[in-house]
Amino acid sequence: MAAEDSKDKEHKEEKMDIDVADKPAEKEKSPEEIAGLVLNDIKQNFGFLEKAANNFEPRFSMRVLRGLGGLRRRLTPDIIVSALDAAYSSPDHKSAQLVLKYLEREATSSTMDVDASATVLPEIDIYMLLLTQVYLLDQGDAEKLNAFSDEAIVTLRSYNRRTLDALAAKMWFYYAHAKELSNMFTEIRPMLLGVLRTATLRHDTETRAMIMTLLLRNYLNTQTISQAHQLVLKGDFPENAATSVVARYLYYVGRINAIQLNYSAANESLIGAIRKAPQTKYAAGFLQAAQKLKVIIELLMGDIPERSLFREPMYKNALLPYMDLVQAVRIGDVPQFSQTIEKYRDAFKKDGTYMLILRLRQNVIKTGIRMMNLSYAKISLRDICIRLHLDSEESAEYIVAKAIRDGVIEATIDHEKGYMQSKEILDIYSTQEPNIAFHERIKFCIALHNESVKAMRYPMNQHRVELKNVEEAREREKELATEIQQGDIEDDDGDFDGL
Known part of the structure; x- marks a missing residue:
């Protein structure tokens, strides 16, 4: 049996080699x-844009824009x-x-001068400018x-069609990006504010959302955080x-x-x-930036990010400095924390997280105090000062007192003898923390369900078609009943005369 199995295996391998050899190689285009x-x-895409304009269906325009990323690399x-x-x-x-x-370039085709008076669809016109x-x-x-972009925007603003909203929003995005490359942040801001007012009056959802996002980016790049915060509070996204x-x-x-x-x-x-960003390689830069900021915020909140996040292929190299930072915060090692900041200072400044990271020093100290609270029933303030590399015992006493007041640790301070006495650790399930965590999960599930329902698409005016079909059926029933009452429909009894 073993010999037969080996012969069958060799025969299959030979057959596979023959098939591979016979298969012609794919010719490069x-x-x-x-x-x-x-x-x-x-x-x-021209056909999709015509459908979007004729049927007033924005999903065709969104389909065209989704393919823009793959198309632009071949233009x-x-x-x-x-x-x-x-x-x-x-x-x-x-x-x-x-x-x-x-x-x-110059026009190369003679087909373009067939009818000079013919008008082009505005959606196709803007799409060509966008390409x-x-x-x-x-x-x-x-x-x-x-x-x-300055000349193309003039053409865009001459139109007022809701079927252009998605294309217009994308064009405004690249317009603002072009100004950003030239460091024209303050010069573009009045125009963006004017476009936001116009889009709000016209109920242009896509343009309004895009302009608000561009304004927030503009404010953050110029460090005008108060104006960005006011836009978030008063603007209706x-x-x-x-x-x-x-x-x-x-x-x-x-970030704000x-x-x-x-x-x-x-x-x-x-x-x-x-969660809303596309989980593809094309959105890797955005996802990495968001995860970097999220790691810092979790540390500032007193939480430790999961280790599995730093092992994912998309984030492994990008989050390497932040992994070292998390390790320093997790064990409460102040010297290691300072060394990590000094080592990756340029990377943190490039990511825009350096100022937030500097706030973590207090969290590192609190974590160190928490670790000592769990390890020792009693520890002197002098030892705390040495382990946390603080300036004096008075600083250690102040920091421990603040940690007790904030609920970070359960302990008492003996000021006369100069030591910290840890209290007995309570069972966490006797507190409200499990209920709070359970409530947060339920809240997230309900929000996810509501967003999923809102995201469901229905054909526009489909209910009117159904009502029209119901009314036509009722009319046919009325006509049939009238004909039966008037005797217009002949009976088929004559067919049975010969029986």
Whole structure:
């Protein structure tokens, strides 16, 4: 039996080798074939935009924008010029001339001068400007991108169509990003505030959500935290905005709350941002930034992040400095904490978490006191001062007293003899902490359920179609009943005369 099994195994391996050898290798696509595929994708997006405009269905526009990330990496000037031929019927169109000017190209197709009077759909017009804007951004020429964005925004503001909201929000995002690359934070702020007022009056949900997010980013970059906080308090952020915009908005709100010492609200905002962000490699930068800030906030709240977070492939290298920081805070080692800050100072400043990390020193000291409270029934203030590397015994006495008052430890201080006496540890299940934790989990589940219900999509005006069908059925029933009463429908009794 063993010999037969080995022969069968060898026969299968030989057959697999033959199949692999006979299988032709996949031919790599030429640049012309790739350009044709990209152009077909763009033309297909034109069809989706027409459906969005004709049916007033925003999900088609959102579908086009979701494919923008994969499309932008394959864009070339020749592809954009070919897309212009398909989008515009005349090379004299204002937007077509604008795109060709900044691409430094000329119209190559004769099909564009068939009907100079034909109008192009505004959604397709803005989409072509958006593709050009993204291409110029990827080229790294900030000056040319700024100039093109200024002229493209003029075209965008000439339209007032709700089917353009998603495309307009994306164009405003790249417009603000171009200004940010040129360090024009204060120059762009009045225009963004004006666009926010206009979008609010027009009930433009997508643009309003995007502009509020851009304003928060602008305020944070210029360190005007009070104005950002006022915008969060007085601004009405739309809940039904795009998920990616909501995630970015929650991230900025979390940063603002963390700076203003509201750590619990900041933690909730960051949890929402991480859960709403796309869990793909394209959103890795955003997820890493959110997790870095969340780790610091958890430490400031007195919690220790789970070790599994630092083992995930997406976060392993990015969170390495923060893992060393967590280890120093967890054991309450003040020298190790200071060494970690000094070692990764540049990385923390680049992430924008350095000032928050400096606040952790008190938490490190409190953790050290908690560890000593658990380890010793009685310990002198002098030993506490030596272990925590404090300046004097008076400082140690003050810090221990504050920890007792804040509920960090259960102990008493003998001021005359100079020692800390630990109390007997109570059973945590006799306190309210399990109920509080259980309540928080239930609250999260209910919120998740409510958000899931809100996110469900229903066809627009479908109820009207159903009502119309019901009314037509009732009309047919009335006509049938009337005909029966009037005797217009003949009986079939004559068919049985011969029986």
